[in-house]
Every structure is written in C-alpha cells, then in structure tokens.
Amino acid sequence: MKYVASFFDWLSSGIAEGERMRREAYLAQASDHCDLEYRLQALxxxxELARGLW
Incomplete structure (x- = not known):
C-alpha cells in the first residue's frame, strides 16, 4: 500500500509541475503589460471555474 501511495504522490507532483510550466509558457507569450494582465486574469x-466544478 505504501508503494501505491508513493506512486500517486509522484504522479500528482508531475501533473502539478506540468501545469505550472504550461501557465508560465502562456504568460511568457505576452507582448506587453496589458496583454500580460489579460492573460493573468484569464488564468x-x-x-475559479475549475474550483467550481469540484
């Protein structure tokens, strides 16, 4: 059972890291301050939508 919990911990951390990298890449594409602000609001x-679904 310990191995299963360890596997899911590893899997969750990998998913979280991938999501963080996706958000950073999206923000890095901003062309100026206004675009960056828009992208931050979109994220x-x-x-908020994702939290509402759970």
Missing amino acids: ERDA
Whole structure:
C-alpha cells in the first residue's frame, strides 16, 4: 500500500509541475503589460471555474 501511495504522490507532483510550466509558457507569450494582465486574469478565471466544478 505504501508503494501505491508513493506512486500517486509522484504522479500528482508531475501533473502539478506540468501545469505550472504550461501557465508560465502562456504568460511568457505576452507582448506587453496589458496583454500580460489579460492573460493573468484569464488564468484566474480558469482556476475559479475549475474550483467550481469540484
């Protein structure tokens, strides 16, 4: 059972790292301050929507 829990911990950390990298890449594409602000707001909306589904 310990191995199963360890596997899921490893899997969760990998998913979280991939999600963080996806958000950083999306923000890095911003062309200026206004675009960056828009992208930050879009990520916040997505996070709020995801929390609402659970």
